[in-house]
Amino acid sequence: MLLPFKIAWRFLLDKKLQTLLVIFGIAIGVSVQIFIGLVSQGLEKTLVNKVLAYSPHITVYSKSGGFSDWQKEADRIRSNFPEVKAVSPNVNSQAWIKLGKMTIPILVRGFNILDTERLYNITAAIYEGSSPVNNNEVLLGKELAERLGVKVGDEVSILTLGRQTATMKIVGLYDFDVAKINNAWVISNLTTAQNFIGFGDKVTGIELEIDDPFQADVVSDQISRALSGEELALSNWKDQNQLIVSAIVGQKLVTLVIEFFIMLATIISIINILTINVFQKSKQVGILKAMGLTDFSSSLVFVYQALLLSLGGIALSLGFLAVFLRGFNRYIVTAQGLPVVKVTVDHRFIGLSILIFFGVSMSTAIFPALRCIKLNPIEVIKNA
Amino acid sequence: MPNVIELIDINKTYGTRVKSQILYDINLEIEEHSINSVIGASGSGKTTLLNIMGILDRPTCGEVVIDGSNTKNMTQCKLAKLRNQAMGFIFQFHFLLQEFNVLDNVLMPSEIQRNNRSEVKERANRLLDMLGLYKYRRYNVLDLSGGQQQRVAIARSLINNPKIILADEPTGNLDLHSSEDVYNIFKQMNKEYGVAFVIVTHDKHLAGRVIRIQDGKIMLPHNESRIQKSHT
Numbered sequence: 169m170l171l172p173f174k175i176a177w178r179f180l181l182d183k184k185l186q187t188l189l190v191i192f193g194i195a196i197g198v199s200v201q202i203f204i205g206l207v208s209q210g211l212e213k214t215l216v217n218k219v220l221a222y223s224p225h226i227t228v229y230s231k232s233g234g235f236s237d238w239q240k241e242a243d244r245i246r247s248n249f250p251e252v253k254a255v256s257p258n259v260n261s262q263a264w265i266k267l268g269k270m271t272i273p274i275l276v277r278g279f280n281i282l283d284t285e286r287l288y289n290i291t292a293a294i295y296e297g298s299s300p301v302n303n304n305e306v307l308l309g310k311e312l313a314e315r316l317g318v319k320v321g322d323e324v325s326i327l328t329l330g331r332q333t334a335t336m337k338i339v340g341l342y343d344f345d346v347a348k349i350n351n352a353w354v355i356s357n358l359t360t361a362q363n364f365i366g367f368g369d370k371v372t373g374i375e376l377e378i379d380d381p382f383q384a385d386v387v388s389d390q391i392s393r394a395l396s397g398e399e400l401a402l403s404n405w406k407d408q409n410q411l412i413v414s415a416i417v418g419q420k421l422v423t424l425v426i427e428f429f430i431m432l433a434t435i436i437s438i439i440n441i442l443t444i445n446v447f448q449k450s451k452q453v454g455i456l457k458a459m460g461l462t463d464f465s466s467s468l469v470f471v472y473q474a475l476l477l478s479l480g481g482i483a484l485s486l487g488f489l490a491v492f493l494r495g496f497n498r499y500i501v502t503a504q505g506l507p508v509v510k511v512t513v514d515h516r517f518i519g520l521s522i523l524i525f526f527g528v529s530m531s532t533a534i535f536p537a538l539r540c541i542k543l544n545p546i547e548v549i550k551n552a
Numbered sequence: 553m554p555n556v557i558e559l560i561d562i563n564k565t566y567g568t569r570v571k572s573q574i575l576y577d578i579n580l581e582i583e584e585h586s587i588n589s590v591i592g593a594s595g596s597g598k599t600t601l602l603n604i605m606g607i608l609d610r611p612t613c614g615e616v617v618i619d620g621s622n623t624k625n626m627t628q629c630k631l632a633k634l635r636n637q638a639m640g641f642i643f644q645f646h647f648l649l650q651e652f653n654v655l656d657n658v659l660m661p662s663e664i665q666r667n668n669r670s671e672v673k674e675r676a677n678r679l680l681d682m683l684g685l686y687k688y689r690r691y692n693v694l695d696l697s698g699g700q701q702q703r704v705a706i707a708r709s710l711i712n713n714p715k716i717i718l719a720d721e722p723t724g725n726l727d728l729h730s731s732e733d734v735y736n737i738f739k740q741m742n743k744e745y746g747v748a749f750v751i752v753t754h755d756k757h758l759a760g761r762v763i764r765i766q767d768g769k770i771m772l773p774h775n776e777s778r779i780q781k782s783h784t
Binding site: 171174175178179181182451452455456457458459460461462463464465545546549 | 603606608609628629632633634635636637641643647648649650651652660661663664665666708720
């Protein structure tokens with residue numbers, strides 16, 4: 169085993185420039201393939217995050233507008249569906265906020281603020297003041313507060329659809345970095361919103377977040393079958409954003425095709441170079457066979473060459489990949505200096521990609537190895 | 553003397569559609585410790601005969617017995633091992649491996665045998681010393697002259713202590729002086745190590761028993777003679 173390895177090593181060293189070029193080619197192929205995969209993942213995450221930033225994966229709602237046994241349903245979901253990460257009952261109502269001569273349309277949203285931590289993380293978005301713990305306390309978005317010219321501690325009047333007015337105290341200001349939401353959502357605790365629209369103990373819906381957003385339709389169906397109330401219905405983000413979902417799936421497929429062809433090109437280049445190497449070294453292989461090197465051992469020379477080239481290429485590809493990732497996150501940025509697509513290092517994906525490449529590239533060594541087995545030393549000696 | 557090679561009724565035909573018979577009913581014995589020169593015109597079948605003796609090529613029919621082992625039903629792997637253990641080869645173009653230095657080239661047959669013992673290295677150094685190449689042992693083979701390269705090939709052929717060395721026109725590519733050197737080395741090795749030689753040659757440097765081959769047939773017995781020719 170050691171001699172074929174030694175011969176393979178010497179053969180590669182003998183053609184240093186060729187070897188370096190092949191390793192460089194493999195490294196480029198592998199690193200670009202992984203990089204494209206990571207960018208695709210990053211793009212998908214970025215898109216999904218942007219689409220789902222302030223909307224739930226699944227919403228349970230009542231066909232009649234509100235439902236009272238929401239505690240039971242929320243508990244049932246929590247206990248039966250481990251893939252559900254956040255369960256947040258809420259009350260929503262259109263309303264107007266009034267200050268002086270200004271009347272602005274808003275959406276009153278009542279939550280148990282703690283329940284929203286894994287959904288919207290309202291607490292983290294508060295940049296001034298605190299959460300609305302008590303009744304008749306609200307949070308206002310940054311843009312809305314600026315428009316109204318109010319600050320923490322001020323009171324504002326909110327008009328319901330039934331033209332009733334409630335006075336609320338501003339206890340905090342939030343910023344979700346989305347002006348549309350900052351302008352519209354007035355957030356209170358659950359009881360304040362329930363009282364505001366005269367809903368008693370009812371909620372308008374339960375919003376859910378799950379582990380894998382792309383499973384929203386499947387999980388939604390499962391929950392739908394498990395829920396008891398016939399007046400309850402479910403909606404999920406995939407059904408509501410079908411165009412975006414199909415764009416993401418399309419982009420994933422295109423990426424997969426690109427990755428496949430990059431790998432194919434890299435593998436073909438390895439086969440080519442090893443086959444050329446068999447021709448280049450046929451004289452040496454013939455001499456070694458004449459001296460008693462077995463067909464198996466001589467074919468091992470090319471398997472080891474494939475091994476050394478693949479390992480060299482993979483090692484260098486990790487360096488390239490680090491450069492690509494750093495460059496992408498540093499230079500492909502928005503006007504604010506944030507990455508357009510945040511590409512992160514997914515060790516599992518990188519490991520798997522390398523493993524697949526390694527397996528395929530090693531299996532391709534079989535072609536030059538077979539060619540080597542067929543090599544007859546007599547031919548070599550005759551044609552010297 | 554026991555035979556190190558026996559060829560029994562060897563015929564060799566090349567080609568499938570157009571058949572061309574190269575060797576006809578060859579029966580030949582090579583004794584241990586002997587020196588044998590195979591001579592004949594170009595295309596007479598000298599090299600084919602040597603390749604069959606060296607079990608590099610199989611006869612179309614007939615049997616090759618190497619050191620008492622009939623090779624007829626041996627696998628390629630067994631043939632390779634037998635070649636490695638019992639034989640040494642020297643070719644016209646020396647066929648050294650340019651990727652390795654002089655010492656590595658000499659040690660190659662022993663490495664194929666997976667024999668890395670220190671005695672082998674000592675033997676390699678001793679052979680190189682005898683052949684005047686010790687100071688070049690770390691040189692790349694391409695940095696040596698043609699005569700020196702052929703001497704490296706001779707050292708390589710002797711490293712596994714073979715019973716026979718098959719040399720195919722070993723001096724065909726050398727000048728007269730280097731050719732004489734090579735033949736003197738063969739005689740010295742035959743004397744010191746008892747190794748038998750079969751030398752296919754075109755030139756007049758005949759040594760030991762002369763086997764004349766003509767149109768694929770060995771001219772025996774009346775053409776066989778022993779020539780004692782001094783090269784010094």
